[in-house]
Amino acid sequence: MSKNLVIVESPAKAKTIEKYLGSDFTVLSSVGHIRSIVKKASGEKPPIDIKNGYETTYEIDADKRKIIAGLKKAVKTADTVWLATDEDREGEAIAWHLAQVLKLDPKTTKRIVFHEITKSAIEEAIKNPRYIDMDLVRAQQARQILDRLVGFELSPVVWRKVPGGKSAGRVQSPAVRLLVEREREIDSFNSTFNFKVVAQFSHSGETINAELSDRFNTETEAQSFLESLIGSNFTVTDITTSPVVRNPAAPFTTSTLQQDANSRLGFGTRATMSSAQKLYQDGKITYMRTDSVNLSGQAIAMATEYIKKQFGEKYSQVRKFKNKSANAQ
Numbered sequence: 001m002s003k004n005l006v007i008v009e010s011p012a013k014a015k016t017i018e019k020y021l022g023s024d025f026t027v028l029s030s031v032g033h034i035r036s037i038v039k040k041a042s043g044e045k046p047p048i049d050i051k052n053g054y055e056t057t058y059e060i061d062a063d064k065r066k067i068i069a070g071l072k073k074a075v076k077t078a079d080t081v082w083l084a085t086d087e088d089r090e091g092e093a094i095a096w097h098l099a100q101v102l103k104l105d106p107k108t109t110k111r112i113v114f115h116e117i118t119k120s121a122i123e124e125a126i127k128n129p130r131y132i133d134m135d136l137v138r139a140q141q142a143r144q145i146l147d148r149l150v151g152f153e154l155s156p157v158v159w160r161k162v163p164g165g166k167s168a169g170r171v172q173s174p175a176v177r178l179l180v181e182r183e184r185e186i187d188s189f190n191s192t193f194n195f196k197v198v199a200q201f202s203h204s205g206e207t208i209n210a211e212l213s214d215r216f217n218t219e220t221e222a223q224s225f226l227e228s229l230i231g232s233n234f235t236v237t238d239i240t241t242s243p244v245v246r247n248p249a250a251p252f253t254t255s256t257l258q259q260d261a262n263s264r265l266g267f268g269t270r271a272t273m274s275s276a277q278k279l280y281q282d283g284k285i286t287y288m289r290t291d292s293v294n295l296s297g298q299a300i301a302m303a304t305e306y307i308k309k310q311f312g313e314k315y316s317q318v319r320k321f322k323n324k325s326a327n328a329q
Helices: 011-021 062-077 089-101 119-127 134-161 172-188 219-228 254-265 269-281 297-311
Strands: 004-008 025-029 035-037 058-060 080-083 198-203 206-211
Touching: 004 011, 004 062, 011 025, 011 119, 011 269, 025 062, 035 089, 035 134, 058 062, 058 089, 062 089, 080 089, 089 134, 254 269
Parallel strands: 004 025, 004 080
Antiparallel strands: 035 058, 198 206
C-alpha cells in the first residue's frame, strides 16, 4: 500500500485522481454515504434523542460494509489519510462519518477539496489541506434530523389520509402548502377583461405587424374604434434600427440545467439528473447539485486560449458571473 491514502466519493473519480497523483498515493472510494440514522430504537435509546441535544445514533449501511472493511485495511498501512469528499454539506458529512468509522481524528486528519478534476487542481489541493469543517457537518446533520423527525411523523398520516400518497417531509410539506394557498388565491380571484387592437399593414410585399398601445374596457368600445378607422390612410412616421446583442447564459445551476434539458431535449428531472450523475462520475463535469455560477480561473484561461487560437482575438471576451446570494453552494 502507498504512503498516502486518499478517499473520495466516486469510484470513477478515484481512478483519474490516482493517475494524477502518482505511485505514492492510493485513491479509494466510499461510493457516497456510508452511514445512516438507525431506523429503530436500540433498547431505551431512540435513533434521535430529542431530550439530550438531538444526540443521533448511526449505523453503517448494509451495502457499504465490504467497502468499509477495505478502507479500514488500507488505513492501517497508510502513513497519511486524506479525506477528499465533495465540498458541500453532504461531502463534509461523509468525511466526518469516514473519520468516525475509520477511527481518524477529525481535528488532525487532512481534508482536501477541489472544484475540477484536473492535475493542477488536485496538486493544489494537496498543497493546501484543511481539517473537517464541523459547522458544515452539523448543518447536514440538522437537515437529516429534520427529514427524519418530520418525515417519519407525517408520512404515516399521509398514507392513511391521502389515496396514493407516498411520503411527506421538511421540503414537500411546506411546498404543498404554498401550492394549496396559491390555488385558493386563484379560485377566489375575480377576473376582468380588456380588449386590444392589432393590425397587419402590407407595403411593397412586406407585412408589418402593429399593436395599439391603449386598451379598451369593453368589446363595444373596441369595435367602435375599429369602425372609425374604415377608409383611413396610415403612414410610417419613423423607422429605428439598432443592433441586437445576445449575451451567453451563466453556467448551469441545478435548476437551470433541468429547465434547459426540459425545453431543449424534453428531459424530465429524473432523466436530467441521471445523465448528469453519469457525466460527473466519469469526470466530465463538476458536481451538478449546485446553485453557484462560479467558474475556476484555470477553466476560463483554457477556454480563452482555445477561442483565440481557433477563432481569433475578437471573439474572446472573458465574463465572470457572480451569484446574487453570498451563500450559494
